[in-house]
Amino acid sequence: MKTLTIVLTDGPYISEYAEIACKLAESALKQCHVNIFLYLDAVHIPKKGQNPSFFTNTGELFAGLAEKGAVIRACARCAASRGYTAEEETENGSNCRDYTPGIKISSLYELSEMLSKSDRVISL
Amino acid sequence: MKSVFYLLDTAPYGSEKAFGALNAAAVSLNKMHVVLGLYGDGVYLVAAGQDSNKLGVPNLSDILYSYGELNVLVHEPSLIERGLFGETLIETMELVDEKDFLEAMESSDCVILF
Numbered sequence: 001m002k003t004l005t006i007v008l009t010d011g012p013y014i015s016e017y018a019e020i021a022c023k024l025a026e027s028a029l030k031q032c033h034v035n036i037f038l039y040l041d042a043v044h045i046p047k048k049g050q051n052p053s054f055f056t057n058t059g060e061l062f063a064g065l066a067e068k069g070a071v072i073r074a075c076a077r078c079a080a081s082r083g084y085t086a087e088e089e090t091e092n093g094s095n096c097r098d099y100t101p102g103i104k105i106s107s108l109y110e111l112s113e114m115l116s117k118s119d120r121v122i123s124l
Numbered sequence: 125m126k127s128v129f130y131l132l133d134t135a136p137y138g139s140e141k142a143f144g145a146l147n148a149a150a151v152s153l154n155k156m157h158v159v160l161g162l163y164g165d166g167v168y169l170v171a172a173g174q175d176s177n178k179l180g181v182p183n184l185s186d187i188l189y190s191y192g193e194l195n196v197l198v199h200e201p202s203l204i205e206r207g208l209f210g211e212t213l214i215e216t217m218e219l220v221d222e223k224d225f226l227e228a229m230e231s232s233d234c235v236i237l238f
Contacts, residue, residue, distance in 0.1 A: 119125075
């Protein structure tokens with residue numbers, strides 16, 4: 001099975017990249033393995049309890065993707081600098097209490113791991 | 125993927141993008157062939173003698189210099205447009221023209237934009 005990795009660097013709602021990534025990932029999941037790495041401001045995407053007025057809640061969108069099998073990881077340094085901390089015990093497949101289920105905070109080395117094992121990479 | 129091209133077209137300070145690109149490039153060095161391509165305002169990263177003390181952030185030019193094994197390509201037309209041609213630049217980089225810059229991007233397995 002081939003692997004697609006999507007790298008996101010922008011936060012939600014400032015652009016449509018999160019929604020575009022979600023649509024691409026949903027489609028790709030039908031035939032390949034999908035990794036998503038959240039870097040820089042993209043670590044805000046899976047925040048719990050978002051309530052955007054005019055846009056789809058990206059936290060819920062990405063939780064849905066994780067439930068369908070996408071591996072979604074956020075950079076630990078970027079997350080920590082924005083107030084999201086990783087804990088040892090995982091709940092609902094996440095290791096951050098401020099994140100929606102299925103999304104974990106991980107080392108930046110996982111980005112390199114994902115890229116090296118991918119057949120295709122999309123950067124948004 | 126065996127190679128990755130990190131494309132930075134934003135200035136080194138004022139956002140976290142240059143720092144993020146440098147960190148991402150550093151962690152990829154052991155696994156893949158890595159190129160850091162500097163384009164547009166990204167070329168300011170190679171200006172030597174930066175002083176970022178008052179900004180309270182690390183000197184990114186020094187960090188870049190310390191990654192001697194990193195292949196750094198600088199888009200020469202961007203450098204000229206910004207009046208940096210002839211200024212003192214860090215030594216661990218290669219100036220390339222438009223054609224060579226694009227060829228390096230095309231020959232990489234993936235491009236990550238910052």
